[in-house]
Amino acid sequence: MNAIQHPEKAQVFVVDDDLSVREAMSSLIRSVGLGVDTFASAAEFLSRFRRPDTAACLVLDVRMPGMSGLELQRHLGETGHHLPIVFITGHGDIPMTVRAIKAGAIEFLPKPFRDQDLLEAITQSLQQDEAAQATRLRLAELRARLASLTPRELEVLPMMLKGLRNKQAAHALGIAEVTVKVHRHHIMEKMQASSVPDLVEMINTLRQGESATRTSDLSGPGSEALGAGRRVH
Numbered sequence: 001m002n003a004i005q006h007p008e009k010a011q012v013f014v015v016d017d018d019l020s021v022r023e024a025m026s027s028l029i030r031s032v033g034l035g036v037d038t039f040a041s042a043a044e045f046l047s048r049f050r051r052p053d054t055a056a057c058l059v060l061d062v063r064m065p066g067m068s069g070l071e072l073q074r075h076l077g078e079t080g081h082h083l084p085i086v087f088i089t090g091h092g093d094i095p096m097t098v099r100a101i102k103a104g105a106i107e108f109l110p111k112p113f114r115d116q117d118l119l120e121a122i123t124q125s126l127q128q129d130e131a132a133q134a135t136r137l138r139l140a141e142l143r144a145r146l147a148s149l150t151p152r153e154l155e156v157l158p159m160m161l162k163g164l165r166n167k168q169a170a171h172a173l174g175i176a177e178v179t180v181k182v183h184r185h186h187i188m189e190k191m192q193a194s195s196v197p198d199l200v201e202m203i204n205t206l207r208q209g210e211s212a213t214r215t216s217d218l219s220g221p222g223s224e225a226l227g228a229g230r231r232v233h
Contacts, residue, residue: 009054010126011035015045015072016061016088025059028115029122042067042075051081055133057106057125059118062089070100077104082132084125088113139209142202145191153190156183161200 012029014036016022022038029036039045043066058076062069073085087100090111100108106128107121149157152173159169166184170177193199 009035010130011037011052011054011056012059012122012126013045013049013056013083014038014059015040015042015064015069016059017041017064018061021061021088025118028118032119034122034126041065042069042072045072046075049081051083055126055130057084057086057122057129059086059088059122062087062100073100073105082129084129086118086121086125088118135209139206142191142206142209145202146206148190149187153183153187156180157187157203160184160187160196161203163196 012034014022014025014029016025016038017040019040022040026036026038037048039048041064060069060072067075069087069089076083076085085100085105087105087108088111089108106125107117109117109121155173156169159172164172166177166180170180173180187193188199191199191202193202
């Protein structure tokens with residue numbers, strides 16, 4: 001078996017109604033140094049699941065009594081639990097595979113599958129989740145910085161992003177040019193931006209993150225800045 005690199009302290013969740021399958025996969029996954037929790041049904045998984053701080057993924061049987069694997073995948077997506085999924089099944093067909101992959105599954109493995117294929121799919125899932133977690137942490141950090149700006153600073157910020165000079169911003173806001181300079185300094189300091197292009201990149205990152213998660217109504221503090229960030233390239 002080739003050596004497989006995976007994130008440290010990663011966690012794998014296995015959901016399969018077959019005890020022998022759960023035990024075999026648990027043993028295999030632990031043999032490569034990964035943590036693993038097993039569940040006999042989707043309902044048991046939902047009742048016990050807690051999202052770890054480390055990279056994680058779900059190895060999920062498609063057909064089980066009660067809620068199916070595809071139904072669990074849909075439920076997780078609808079409730080905002082972003083967890084990479086590797087499907088395993090003894091009854092797969094092409095339409096089912098297409099549905100699962102379109103909904104974000106990493107891999108769809110028909111039983112019996114090679115140990116190496118499962119481990120590679122798990123590694124790919126964990127690496128993807130590790131990257132996604134880093135992105136979520138970055139977005140949370142940038143949102144916190146943006147939320148620290150005062151109402152007046154939030155008025156000055158879009159003008160900075162549009163490239164307006166201090167004099168132009170001062171005229172538009174009806175304030176002194178020196179006041180604009182002070183606000184600009186505070187904005188750069190609070191956002192921890194080294195330059196205006198760096199600030200633009202931060203706002204664009206925020207805007208892209210909000211679009212990806214589909215959670216932004218752009219009506220809260222900083223909404224105008226996010227809108228301006230979207231227009232700056």
